[in-house]
Structure formats: structure tokens, C-alpha cells
Amino acid sequence: MTNRKPNQIPRQPMPAQPAEERRENFDEVAQGYTLEMAVSEAMRCLQCRNPRCIEGCPVQVRIPEFIQALRDNDMWEAVELLKDKNTLPAICGRVCPQESQCEAECIVGLRGEPVAIGRLERFVADWEQQEGVREPKPVTPREERVAVIGSGPASLTAAGDLAKMGYQVEILEALHEPGGVLVYGIPEFRLPKAVVAAEINYLEKLGVEIRLNVVIGKLYTLRELQEKYDAVFLGTGAGLPIMMNIPGENLNGVYSANELLTRVNLMKAFQFPEWDTPVRVGSKVAVVGAGNVAMDAARSSLRLGADEVHIVYRRSRKEVPARLEEVEHAEEEGIIFDFLTNPIEVLGNEEGVVSGLRCIRMELGEPDESGRQSPIPIKGSEFEMEMDTVIMALGTRPNPLVFSDAEGLERSRRGTVIADMDTGRTTLERVWAGGDIVTGSATVISAMGAGRVAASDIDAYLGGEEGQAWRIERATASA
Amino acid sequence: MYRILAKTTLTPVTTEYLIEAPEVAHQAKAGQFVVLRVHEQGERIPLTIADYDREAGTITVVAQEIGSSTLRLKSLEVGDSLASFTGPLGRPTEIEPDGTVILVGGGLGIAPIYPICRTLREAGNHVIAIIGARSGDLLFWEDKMRDVTDELIVVTDDGSYARKALVTEPLKELLDSGRKIDRVWGIGPAIMMKFVALTTKSYGVDTLVSLNSIMVDGTGMCGACRVAVGGRTFFACVDGPEFDGHQVDWDLLLSRQRFYVQEEQRALELYQQSLQQAEPEETSRS
Numbered sequence: 187m188t189n190r191k192p193n194q195i196p197r198q199p200m201p202a203q204p205a206e207e208r209r210e211n212f213d214e215v216a217q218g219y220t221l222e223m224a225v226s227e228a229m230r231c232l233q234c235r236n237p238r239c240i241e242g243c244p245v246q247v248r249i250p251e252f253i254q255a256l257r258d259n260d261m262w263e264a265v266e267l268l269k270d271k272n273t274l275p276a277i278c279g280r281v282c283p284q285e286s287q288c289e290a291e292c293i294v295g296l297r298g299e300p301v302a303i304g305r306l307e308r309f310v311a312d313w314e315q316q317e318g319v320r321e322p323k324p325v326t327p328r329e330e331r332v333a334v335i336g337s338g339p340a341s342l343t344a345a346g347d348l349a350k351m352g353y354q355v356e357i358l359e360a361l362h363e364p365g366g367v368l369v370y371g372i373p374e375f376r377l378p379k380a381v382v383a384a385e386i387n388y389l390e391k392l393g394v395e396i397r398l399n400v401v402i403g404k405l406y407t408l409r410e411l412q413e414k415y416d417a418v419f420l421g422t423g424a425g426l427p428i429m430m431n432i433p434g435e436n437l438n439g440v441y442s443a444n445e446l447l448t449r450v451n452l453m454k455a456f457q458f459p460e461w462d463t464p465v466r467v468g469s470k471v472a473v474v475g476a477g478n479v480a481m482d483a484a485r486s487s488l489r490l491g492a493d494e495v496h497i498v499y500r501r502s503r504k505e506v507p508a509r510l511e512e513v514e515h516a517e518e519e520g521i522i523f524d525f526l527t528n529p530i531e532v533l534g535n536e537e538g539v540v541s542g543l544r545c546i547r548m549e550l551g552e553p554d555e556s557g558r559q560s561p562i563p564i565k566g567s568e569f570e571m572e573m574d575t576v577i578m579a580l581g582t583r584p585n586p587l588v589f590s591d592a593e594g595l596e597r598s599r600r601g602t603v604i605a606d607m608d609t610g611r612t613t614l615e616r617v618w619a620g621g622d623i624v625t626g627s628a629t630v631i632s633a634m635g636a637g638r639v640a641a642s643d644i645d646a647y648l649g650g651e652e653g654q655a656w657r658i659e660r661a662t663a664s665a
Numbered sequence: 666m667y668r669i670l671a672k673t674t675l676t677p678v679t680t681e682y683l684i685e686a687p688e689v690a691h692q693a694k695a696g697q698f699v700v701l702r703v704h705e706q707g708e709r710i711p712l713t714i715a716d717y718d719r720e721a722g723t724i725t726v727v728a729q730e731i732g733s734s735t736l737r738l739k740s741l742e743v744g745d746s747l748a749s750f751t752g753p754l755g756r757p758t759e760i761e762p763d764g765t766v767i768l769v770g771g772g773l774g775i776a777p778i779y780p781i782c783r784t785l786r787e788a789g790n791h792v793i794a795i796i797g798a799r800s801g802d803l804l805f806w807e808d809k810m811r812d813v814t815d816e817l818i819v820v821t822d823d824g825s826y827a828r829k830a831l832v833t834e835p836l837k838e839l840l841d842s843g844r845k846i847d848r849v850w851g852i853g854p855a856i857m858m859k860f861v862a863l864t865t866k867s868y869g870v871d872t873l874v875s876l877n878s879i880m881v882d883g884t885g886m887c888g889a890c891r892v893a894v895g896g897r898t899f900f901a902c903v904d905g906p907e908f909d910g911h912q913v914d915w916d917l918l919l920s921r922q923r924f925y926v927q928e929e930q931r932a933l934e935l936y937q938q939s940l941q942q943a944e945p946e947e948t949s950r951s
């Protein structure tokens with residue numbers, strides 16, 4: 187093996203459950219490399235002096251170094267190197283869109299297939315979880331208290347970093363489980379909940395207090411937290427589903443992808459009736475949209491027993507925003523892609539239940555501001571498809587609930603919070619924000635990166651003159 | 666956390682629970698609700714805040730046993746804890762001072778109108794309440810209601826207790842009487858709210874109803890609770906639950922409430938079976 191030149195070794199395929207089998211279950215599809223596969227894949231890395239992959243990674247993971255440690259069979263070193271930049275590698279290794287990040291830049295990819303960086307990342311991270319994550323080093327506690335709102339990747343990262351610096355950190359989460367989209371959105375077959383639970387467990391070991399069922403904006407307001415804590419991190423994501431506003435959208439059998447996925451993942455409706463929450467998908471399902479959320483909704487529907495699942499997308503294959511691997515897996519599982527097709531009405535029967543979807547064909551016109559060709563309806567091309575279930579996966583916006591008493595917190599027209607990209611600071615004193623609430627729906631790794639940036643700025647603030655001034659203000663106010 | 670401090674059987678199908686929830690009690694206002702899970706595998710069910718005591722740190726909810734979750738709730742004992750309890754959710758009732766208002770509570774709807782009556786009265790309103798049930802044994806909180814109203818009218822559908830009438834009959838009489846009525850609230854089963862709204866419509870009196878659409882999170886992130894009001898779609902859990910009764914698309918609400926009947930039936934049967942299996946033990950204990 188080692189005699190071959192690195193770029194002659196073929197990219198190691200990911201072992202996966204066969205499509206025929208997995209479309210019947212919710213177990214993880216991609217099963218992970220064995221040690222042998224991982225080492226063999228690691229050999230493909232050229233150990234570039236100016237590694238371009240690092241530039242492709244939103245958090246600059248020390249890619250060649252961790253790969254070298256893996257080759258040297260120095261696994262703990264690989265773990266350390268990886269976690270130096272990425273606090274949630276077992277998750278990112280599974281869900282990052284590597285093909286447009288690190289792997290897109292990889293030199294080996296110029297002539298053939300890039301090094302499977304994501305799979306190696308997952309391998310190292312899974313090894314650590316299996317081995318038993320090492321006990322965190324004890325830290326000197328600091329007296330300042332930080333409230334972290336939400337428990338998605340942005341919040342988990344901010345909380346973990348701050349706890350490691352010694353701050354008293356409390357996570358305040360609206361739902362009854364921590365993890366954000368990682369638990370309510372991304373399905374078990376792509377991201378096992380045990381992987382997320384292990385990360386949460388680690389945070390608790392770090393001393394982070396996790397308070398569930400706390401809806402900010404209802405139980406407490408942002409303003410109250412601002413008064414009560416020394417710093418507040420706002421990481422409530424973009425959880426409000428966007429609907430199409432077409433006729434028939436409120437019929438029974440029309441779901442937002444968030445509803446379907448929440449029922450399935452958070453409430454475990456796929457195990458109904460052992461778990462109490464029901465979910466109903468019919469035999470023919472249309473999912474509108476083609477992002478990761480749409481793929482997850484489509485593939486979940488299949489696993490819930492649908493016979494025929496369509497992805498209905500108004501643009502063409504080229505523009506599909508989902509991760510490549512998800513699209514491939516969806517196709518292998520038999521999901522049908524209807525490109526250049528846009529729904530104009532959901533049709534229903536006398537009982538108010540979905541019976542079909544009326545669509546119009548589209549063609550691609552001039553490029554719009556985003557640089558993508560904008561789809562234009564073709565006159566007279568309307569047609570109907572028989573459907574029992576329609577799932578809207580058109581994207582999400584920040585849920586405004588958290589802003590109910592947050593005067594002075596500036597937001598964009600799209601409802602996202604305005605925060606400094608280099609610090610995470612918002613227009614409210616001692617309130618930081620990061621993740622989807624700032625960017626709109628984006629990626630796990632960018633949320634993680636934003637959590638890290640904010641944590642380091644919170645530390646700089648509280649440790650600096652501003653923090654000093656605040657402590658005096660706080661002391662005089664309470665005196 | 667979320668311990669049951671007291672449990673009172675109000676009627677053969679309704680139970681009142683006093684729940685330890687100091688933070689929720691501190692914020693709770695009339696018109697809001699909580700979402701709770703009875704056990705770890707349980708669904709999230711919304712229940713209206715029927716009363717709250719900020720000092721004692723307690724919330725009162727009243728549940729009607731109609732399916733597996735509410736029956737399972739009833740099987741809990743004083744001292745047991747709920748798996749989760751989230752609130753206060755939804756917008757509080759908007760309270761305007763110094764008017765004359767009518768609150769109509771049908772069946773279970775008596776519980777949610779109680780805190781609204783109290784708050785309205787504290788704000789200086791003349792509060793008239795009409796409470797009704799199918800029969801006398803299904804009626805509850807009559808005394809409690811008397812304490813927070815200026816006039817209380819009690820009816821039953823079958824005349825087995827108090828006056829025999831539907832709640833809409835005394836409502837119509839009051840509207841016909843020429844007294845100036847500023848606002849009406851109707852809370853209860855969807856069909857009853859629909860008829861309350863129909864009754865007040867021709868009088869042009871503002872009418873609020875509390876929409877009980879099926880919910881999951883109760884925080885505005887799933888859209889399961891979609892309702893149509895005045896031709897626009899709203900999420901009942903965050904935009905409501907109170908809406909202008911004259912603008913609600915009732916057929917849509919009724920149809921969406923029925924979407925899961927088969928599954929609910931199945932869950933109920935399974936739950937009852939599990940009780941039967943546990944039965945012998947139960948009897949030996951008592």
C-alpha cells in the first residue's frame with residue numbers, strides 16, 4: 187500500500203447500508219471507515235506546504251497535521267489537533283458540505299478525487315468517543331455568569347469555550363432536549379442522536395448548566411437576561427418555517443419540513459405508538475425545495491412508508507443546494523427529482539385532505555443578483571400530480587419570539603440579528619449573537635465558528651476595561 | 666421539578682392539577698397556556714393556564730380526559746413529576762378597562778375563562794359569565810366563577826341542572842336586552858365557539874375565541890397549529906391563541922383537529938390494554 191504514490195491510491199469509498207435495506211429503517215446510512223480504510227485514505231494526503239484545504243475550511247481545521255498524526259497512529263494527537271479548531275468534529279465530519287469547503291480546495295482533487303477529509307475527521311472523532319472522551323482539565327473558576335440562549339451548534343460551542351475559560355455558563359433552551367437542529371432537524375439516519383448526546387454530556391462535565399423548557403421572550407426576556415448576567419450569547423437559530431402562500435397550503439397533509447422532522451426526530455414519531463406523537467405520510471409525497479432540509483424530509487418520508495417520494499424544485503440539478511452525498515443517497519434510495527417545476531396550488535378532497543399538487547414547468551432565464559439563473563414559468567405548462575402529502579422545505583427565518591423585549595437590538599429586513607462578524611457583538615451592550623440567527627439558515631460549521639468567535643470576544647470584553655466598567659456598574663446598582 | 670402538588674376530580678371526565686412551577690407562575694397571564702409532557706415518551710400537549718399563584722409558585726391546569734395523554738396525566742399521583750412543562754406560551758388576553766363584557770365558557774372552556782374573568786374584573790370591567798355543559802355532572806367551578814364575575818348564568822344542554830339551554834341562548838338575550846356590551850369571549854369546543862361567534866356577529870360586538878389547533882412545540886417553529894383568520898394564515902401558538910371569532914375559518918380548524926383520529930384511537934386502545942394488564946396489581950393494592 188505504502189509503495190504506491192499517494193495520488194495513485196483510489197479514494198476509499200464510505201461503507202454504507204445498502205439502499206434497499208436502509209430505506210426501511212432509521213439507522214445511520216454511512217457507517218464510517220475502519221482503521222485500515224482511514225489509514226489508507228490518510229496516505230493520499232500530499233502534506234502540502236501551503237495547504238489549500240485549510241483555507242477552504244470555515245474554521246481552519248489543521249487538516250494536514252491531524253491527517254499526519256492519524257498516519258503515525260498517534261490517535262490522541264490527531265484528536266487534539268482536530269479539536270483545537272473544531273469543537274464538534276463527530277458532527278461536522280458527518281454533516282459538513284465538504285465538497286464545497288475543504289475538499290473543494292484539496293490539491294489531490296485537481297487531478298482526481300480529493301482526500302476524503304470529512305470522513306477522516308469523523309473517523310478520528312468517533313475513535314475518541316469510543317475510547318471515552320478524556321476528562322476536561324480543571325480550570326480556575328471565574329465569577330462572571332454568561333447566559334447562552336439556544337443549544338444548537340453555535341451555542342454549544344460558545345458554552346464549551348467559555349466553560350473552559352472558567353466562566354459560569356448557563357444554556358437556556360426552549361425545547362425539552364438540547365441540541366437545536368442537530369436533534370430536532372437532522373434525522374437519526376444521518377446524525378445519530380447518541381453522537382449529539384455525547385457532546386452535550388461533555389459540556390455538562392465542563393460545568394455548563396443546561397436549563398430546558400425555557401423560552402426566552404416568554405419565560406424571561408432578553409432584557410431581563412442582560413440585567414441578570416454579565417454576558418448573553420444569542421444562538422436561537424433560524425427556526426421559523428417559510429411557507430409558499432399558495433392556495434391549499436393549510437390542507438391536512440401539508441407539513442412544513444420543520445413539523446415533519448420535529449415529529450420524527452425530536453418526538454420519535456417513527457417509533458409510534460411506543461412513543462406517543464403520531465405522524466402521517468401517505469403513499470405519494472412531494473417535498474418542495476432541494477436543500478438539506480428537503481432531502482431529510484424526503485428520505486424520512488420514504489422510511490415512514492411512502493411508496494413514491496418526489497423532490498419538486500424550481501431550478502435545475504446544477505443549483506441544488508444540498509450536500510452532494512445527500513443527493514446521491516436520496517437518488518440511490520429511489521427519490522424522484524422533478525427539476526424546473528414549481529407548485530402553484532395544493533389540491534384537496536372533500537375532507538380537506540391533500541389529493542394533489544398543481545405545478546408549472548420552469549425554464550432558466552437571466553442570472554439574478556445571486557449569480558444563479560432565475561427560473562421563469564413557462565406559460566400554459568401547468569399540470570397536476572396526484573399526492574397524499576406535501577412537505578414545504580423552502581427555508582427558514584429567525585423565530586421572532588426571542589425579540590419580544592429586546593429594544594435596541596438591530597435586525598436586518600430578513601429578520602436576522604445584525605452582529606459584527608469578527609466579534610459577534612450586537613447593537614445591545616453585552617449581548618453577542620452567532621449562527622443562523624445572524625446568517626439566516628447556513629451550516630453547522632459556520633454556526634460553530636460564530637460561537638467560537640463570540641466566546642473569545644466575550645472573554646476579551648469581560649477581561650478588559652469594558653468588563654471592568656461593567657463590574658463597577660453592576661456593583662453600584664446592587665448596592 | 667414540575668411536581669403535582671394537588672389533584673382534584675372535578676367531573677367524571679375532568680381533573681384539576683396544581684403544579685409546582687414557580688418561574689412559569691411568575692410570568693403567567695390570563696389567556697396563556699403551557700405545553701407539557703406527561704412522561705419521557707410522551708407527546709407535547711397544550712393546556713390552558715386556568716389559574717396561577719405567583720407567591721406559592723403554582724400553576725393550575727384543568728384537563729379533560731379524551732385520549733391517551735390526558736388519561737395518562739390522570740394516572741399520575743400527587744408528588745409525581747411531569748416530564749416537562751413549558752410556558753407561559755401564547756399571547757396574553759388583551760385587557761381593556763371599564764367596560765361590560767360577556768365570557769362564555771362551554772364544557773372545559775370554564776377553566777380558561779376563569780383567569781380572564783378575574784383579570785377583566787380587576788381592571789374595572791363589569792363581568793358577565795355564561796357557563797354551560799351538556800349535563801349538570803359535567804359542570805365545575807361554579808362557586809369559583811361566582812367570585813370573579815358580577816353576573817353568572819349557568820345552563821345545561823339537558824336541563825339536569827340549572828337552566829336548560831345552550832350557552833348561545835342567554836348570550837342572545839343579553840345582546841337583545843339593549844345593554845351595551847363591549848366585548849364577548851367564547852371559549853370551549855370549536856363548534857361552540859363557532860356558534861358564539863355566529864350569534865354575536867349580527868350585533869357587531871367584538872368577539873374573541875381561543876383556538877385549540879393541534880400543536881407540537883408551541884413556540885412557532887413547526888406550523889402544525891396553522892389557522893386561517895380573515896383569509897390570512899397564523900400560527901395559533903404564537904399569534905394567538907385568541908383571535909377575532911368573526912374572521913376564523915372554522916371548517917379548516919375542525920378539519921385539521923381531526924387529522925390524527927386514527928392514530929389517537931390506536932394510542933388510546935394500546936394505553937387501555939396496558940392498564941388492563943396492570944389491573945390485578947392495582948386491585949390487590951387497594
Ligand SMILES: Cc1cc2nc3c(=O)[nH]c(=O)nc-3n(C[C@H](O)[C@H](O)[C@H](O)COP(=O)(O)OP(=O)(O)OC[C@H]3O[C@@H](n4cnc5c(N)ncnc54)[C@H](O)[C@@H]3O)c2cc1C
Pocket residue numbers: 281282283335336337338339340341358359360361364365366367368371372373400401402403421422423424425447478479482509585587588620621622623627628629630631633
Ligand atoms: C433538516 C436540516 C438539515 C440540515 N442539514 C445540514 C447539513 O447537512 N450540514 C450543515 O452544515 N448544516 C445543515 N443544516 C443547517 C444547520 O443545522 C444549521 O445551520 C445550524 O444548526 C445552525 O445552528 P445554530 O446554533 O445557529 O441554531 P439551531 O441549531 O437552529 O439551534 C437553535 C436553538 O435555539 C432554540 N431556541 C429558539 N428560540 C428560542 C428561544 N426563544 N428561547 C430559547 N431557546 C430558543 C431552538 O429550540 C434551538 O434548539 C440543516 C438544517 C436543517 C433544519
Ligand SMILES: Cc1cc2nc3c(=O)[nH]c(=O)nc-3n(C[C@H](O)[C@H](O)[C@H](O)COP(=O)(O)OP(=O)(O)OC[C@H]3O[C@@H](n4cnc5c(N)ncnc54)[C@H](O)[C@@H]3O)c2cc1C
Pocket residue numbers: 698708709710711712713714726727728729730731732733734735736773776777876877878879880881906922923925926929930933
Ligand atoms: C392552546 C390550547 C389550549 C388547550 N387547553 C386545554 C385545557 O385547558 N384543557 C384540556 O383538557 N384541553 C386543552 N386543550 C386541548 C388538549 O391539548 C388536547 O385535548 C390534548 O392534547 C389531547 O391529548 P390526548 O392524547 O389525551 O387525546 P388525543 O386522543 O391525542 O386527541 C383527542 C383530540 O385532541 C386534540 N389534540 C390531540 N393532540 C393535540 C395536540 N398536540 N395539541 C392540541 N390538540 C390536540 C385533537 O383535536 C384530537 O382529535 C388545549 C389545546 C390548545 C391548542
Ligand code: SF4
Pocket residue numbers: 242243244245246247249272278279282283284287288289303304307631
Ligand atoms: S470542519 Fe468541515 S470544512 Fe473544516 S475540515 Fe472538517 S469537514 Fe472540512
Ligand code: FES
Pocket residue numbers: 879880881882883884885886887888889890891900901902903
Ligand atoms: S405548535 Fe409549532 S408552530 Fe405552533
